[in-house]
Amino acid sequence: MNKDEVDVKKEGFTLNFLGKSYAHYQSNLDSETVIVPDEKNSDTDSENVYIVGDNLDALQHLKYSYAEKIKCIYIDPPYNTGKDDFVYNDKFGFTAKELVEKLDVSEEEAERICGMNGKCTHSAWLTFMYPRLALARELLREDGVIFISIDDNEQANLKQLCDEIFGEGNFVGELIIETATDNNPSQINTEHEFMICYAKNRAFLKNWSRKSEAAERINEQYKKIKEKEIDLEKIQEKLRKWIKDNKDELKQVAHYNNVDKDGVYSSSSNSSNPHSGGYIKCAI
Structure with missing residues (x-):
């Protein structure tokens, strides 16, 4: 070589x-x-194994x-x-x-x-x-x-x-x-x-998802407001006020504060990918 x-x-x-x-x-x-059962401290009804x-x-x-x-x-x-x-x-x-x-x-x-x-x-x-x-x-x-x-x-x-x-x-x-x-x-x-x-x-692996209780609260509040209001701007205004008043309990989802005919969504750049013309609307 x-x-x-x-x-x-x-x-x-x-x-x-x-x-x-x-x-x-x-x-x-x-x-x-050798694994020896701890009969004195064991819960015989449990399906779990603690070693x-x-x-x-x-x-x-x-x-x-x-x-x-x-x-x-x-x-x-x-x-x-x-x-x-x-x-x-x-x-x-x-x-x-x-x-x-x-x-x-x-x-x-x-x-x-x-x-x-x-x-x-x-x-x-x-x-x-x-x-x-x-x-x-x-x-x-x-x-x-x-x-x-x-x-x-x-x-x-x-x-x-x-x-x-x-x-x-x-x-x-x-x-x-x-x-x-x-x-x-x-x-x-x-x-x-x-x-x-x-x-x-x-x-x-499949996609992982977790239901957000905080997001569900926003949806429930939106439905309550919608029962009394028809105008989308007023619905959005009231929903935003409620979110602001409860923001400490709505961390990570407080930006879902927009409303249209389809329901609640976020237009925040923090929760969606930019594309030509703006941001993709993310609904909850």
């Missing part, structure tokens, strides 16, 4: 970290623990009865900020020499993997998360989704890890969650965290 030529056949985008081979190995293990213990063990048990049956999973993992008491705690059950044989890694790498125990590095956190997310994926139905809370410290790593486990094409979106202000006057005040959402198979 010419010295100016580069062989890129084996190159590709991937997330690599110390302990990845061990994390993948863990995701295929069966739990050696107390290591969540990796719990997921390993759940896969036998609930594989491909769960529609929605939410997890709130440690953020690995150095303030949340996260350290990678693994009994390892293997010597470095045994890891060399099981994982096909060098003895030096096996020693480094064992050395992660009790650490809170990015690699330790990813090794902790990998098998849990892999097992969570096994539990999801074809139309199932998972939501994961996280902050700036591991958000980028979590996104890449989920791209690998769930597939980049199954990324649904990322929600920004308002939180308390981080009072740091010298830099940026962080007032949010993230919630990442992935689908088991995005092709099976």
Whole structure:
């Protein structure tokens, strides 16, 4: 090969970290623990299952009865900020020499993997998360989704890890969650965290919708006014006054304050996409 030529056949985008081979190995293990019913504190009439213990063990048990049956999973993992008491705690059950044989890694790498125990590095956190997310994926139905809370410290790593486990094409979106202000006057005040959402198979997802009780209140008030008024301008005027008087209870829908022959709608640019000639009317 010419010295100016580069062989890129084996190159590709991937997330690599110390302990990845061990994390993948863990995701295929069966739990050696036994679930024992808490008869004293159990509600025998409940249809719910509440498991107390290591969540990796719990997921390993759940896969036998609930594989491909769960529609929605939410997890709130440690953020690995150095303030949340996260350290990678693994009994390892293997010597470095045994890891060399099981994982096909060098003895030096096996020693480094064992050395992660009790650490809170990015690699330790990813090794902790990998098998849990892999097992969570096994539990999801074809139309199932998972939501994961996280902050700036591991958000980028979590996104890449989920791209690998769930597939980049199954990324649904990322929600920004308002939180308390981080009072740091010298830099940026962080007032949010993230919630990442992935689908088991995005092709099976239907549109999500949620009925707004606040929007329904506006509709009901419109109907009451319409019973006494015929003129659209007067109906709109009275509806707007009522919305203004009750705006604290109508957050996010108070801009639906227009009326025409079809009912209540919003012409706000915040709730519709611009097109040639103005904004699309959005009804409720």
